[in-house]
Amino acid sequence: MGKYDAMWEKLNIDLPAHEGLMEVLGKFYGDIYLSQQGRLQGMEYLDLVLSEIHGLRVKELQEAKQLQGRKVIGTFCVFVPEELTIAANAIQIGLCSGADAGKEQVEKLIPRNTCALIKSFMGFKLARLCPFTESCDLIVGETTCDGKKKAYETFGKIAPMYVMEVPQRKSEQDRALWKAEILRYKETLEKLTGNTITAQSLKKAIVIVNNKRKAIQRLNKLRVADPVPISGRDALLINQVGFYDDPERFTNQVNLLCDQLEEKIARGEGVAPQGTPRLLMSGCPMAVPNWKLPYVTESSGAVIVGEESCVGTRNIRDLVDESGQTLDEMIDALTDRYLKIDCACFTPNSERVDNILNLAKETRADGVLQYTLLFCQPYAQENFRVEKSLQDAEIPSMVIETDYGMEDVEQLKTRIEAFVEMVK
Amino acid sequence: MTLIAGIDIGSRSIEAVVLDGDTVVFSKKMPTTFDPLQQCRELFKEINAPHVVATGYGRNLLAESGLHPDVQTVTEIQAYALGARAVHPEARTILDIGGQDTKAISLLANGKTAKFEMNDRCAAGTGKFLEFMATALQIPIEEFGDFALQATHCPTINSMCTVFAETEAVSLMARGESPANIALGLHQSIVNRTKSMLTRVGITPSLVFAGGVARNPCVVKNLEKELGIQIVIPDNPDMVGARGAAQWGRKHFNA
Ligand code: SF4
C-alpha cells in the first residue's frame, strides 16, 4: 500500500483509477518538465509540490480540517475573493480541471459540446479521482458563462455547491450587485466556519494575497529579459501551483526563485538563446495539467514570455487597495479590485484588448497565440476583436482552438512552427 | 555548387527535388506507403546530396531517423511559400490542396509570410474528400474533374464532412440527379470552402495553386470563376513543397 492510500480511501477515491491517473501525470510531468535543460534549482519546490500533488498538500488539508477545524473551499475561477476565505480562517484551493476524466459519465449529465474545463471538473468528481474536490467543505462557482452556470446546477446535486453571481457589465448597478455578492459570500463563510470576519483579520488576509500577487508580478518582470531566464512552462506551473499551495509558503518560494532569476539574468544565462522568438499566450485558463500548448510551443523554437490568462496575469495584475481601515472600506476595495478582472464574460470588455496590447509591449512579444478551449463562446467571440487590434498594432497572432485531447498535437506543431518561422 | 535535396513527406506521397544552384537536376514522386522511411532509404540510393531539407508531416521522422547526416526541417507553410516564389516570383497568395490538408498562405511583397490558414483535424475539403467521392461514384480520380465539367446543373451539397457529403450524394442520386451533376456539386463545395479560407488570409494576385488537386480542371475553373482572377498552376504542382524545401536550403547553406 502506498503511503497515502489510507487517506485517499477515506476520501472515497477510486484507488485503482487514481493510481492510473498518477502514473500518466507523472510521465507527462517528466516529459514536459524534468526533461528541460538548465532549469532553476528553486524549481525543485514546484517539482515536489507537483509530484506530491495528491499527497502532501491533501494531507495538510486533512490535518488542518481535523486538528484545527479549518474549512476547505474549492473554486474554479479567479472571481472568488480569497481574502475573505483566509479572513474566515478557511483554506481556498483552485480545483484543477485541466485533464480529461470520467468522460462517459459526464456526457450523460451535460452536453458533449461543452468546454473541456467544465467536463473535467464534473468528470473528476464523478470518477472519484480528485482528493482536492473530495476535501472541500464548500465549492464556490460563479456565473461567468452559460456552460458553467448550468453545469453547477447539476454539479450541485453531487457536491456542496455555492454560486456567486458575477455581473456581466461594470456600471454602478453591477457594482452594487457584486458588492452584495461579496457580502453574501462573507456571511456564508462566517456561517460555515463559525468565525466572524473582522477588519483586523481581513486586513491581514488582503496583505497575504497581495503579497502572493506581488511575487508573481516580480517573476513576470524578470522573465522578460533576453535571453529569457525561465521557460514559459515553468512560469505557468508557478501560476498553477499558486492556486492550491499555502499562500504564504508559495510567496516565499516564488521570491526565492526570483532571487535566483536575478542572479541568472546578471550572468546573462537563459533557457533559450538570445533572440529566440518570444510569444505571448492569451485567452482561456490553463489548469493543471493542461501543458499541451506551452509544451508544443516551446518545442517549436519559441519561448513563452507571458500568459494573458486567469492562470496568469488576469489573476495577479491588480492588487487590492490596502489603505482601508473599516470592514466596509475593505469590502469596497475588494469589490473594486475584482471588478477590474477583464474576463470575456463581460460586455463590453475593451479593457481586455488594451491589456493584451500593453502586455505584448511589456513582454516585447513577437507574436500572440490566442488559446481558446473548444466550445468556449466568450473567448471565441473575443478572438476576432483581439486579432484585429493586434493586426492594427502590427503584432502577428494566431488562434488555437483545442481541448485536452492529444489527437491534434502533430497539427498544432505544424501550425505553431510555421507561426514561429513567420515571426522570426 | 553544393547539391541540395528537398523532400516533402506528405500523408499520401513523397516528393523529392534536387537543386544544383537554381537548376532542378532531379525530381521524383512516390507513394508514402506505411513505411515512409523505407521509401526515403530507397530515395537516398538515387540522390547523393550533402544537404537535405525535409518538410511535410514526416519531416521530423526523417530528421530523427539518422538516414542522412544532415537533415534540416521546415514547415509546409514555409516550404510552399518559398517553392511558389521559386516557380513564380510574382506569387503573393498560395493555395495548396494536398492529400489530407489544405492551406492558404498570403505573402508580403518581399516574400515573407503574412498570414496562413490550415484546415483542422478532419479531411473536409482536401484531396481525400475528392478521392473518396470519386470512388463512391465509381469514377477514376484522374478523370473526376473532367467528369464533373460535363454537368448540366450544380446541386448544392451542404456538408463538408466526407461521411455526410456521401449521404447527401446518395440521396441526390435517389432523387434522380445525374452522377455528373452530383460530381459538380461536390467540386463546388470544395471551391466554396477554399474560397472562404483564401478570403480569410486575403487574396492578392498572383495566386499560385499547388498540390495534387491543382491538377483537377473543375476545381481550377470554378475557383477562377468564384474569385474572378486567373490562377497560376505550376508545371508540377505537387513538387512545389519539395522545391521550396530545397530552396530554403539554398538560402540556409549559401549554396
Ligand atoms: S476566464 Fe473568466 S470565468 Fe474563467 S476563470 Fe477566468 S475569470 Fe473565471
Ligand code: SF4
Ligand atoms: S473555458 Fe469558456 S466555456 Fe469553459 S468555463 Fe471557461 S468561460 Fe466557460
